[in-house]
Amino acid sequence: MGNQLFQEARRFVEMAITASPENRDTAVAKAKNALSSAYANSTAAEQSQLQEMQQQLDQLK
Numbered sequence: 001m002g003n004q005l006f007q008e009a010r011r012f013v014e015m016a017i018t019a020s021p022e023n024r025d026t027a028v029a030k031a032k033n034a035l036s037s038a039y040a041n042s043t044a045a046e047q048s049q050l051q052e053m054q055q056q057l058d059q060l061k
Contacts, residue, residue: 005038006046013053
């Protein structure tokens, strides 16, 4: 079935990456919140992927 919080975090990060400039700040904030929620409930491998997603968000600024 997979980790639902992890899947949700991935979806929010993808939405932030493709968000229009006027919506990007809100989308990034939602993605960061989703990443935070997912991190505590993830395996080490998932946490590594979540860190990569966090780096992608940091590059959007």
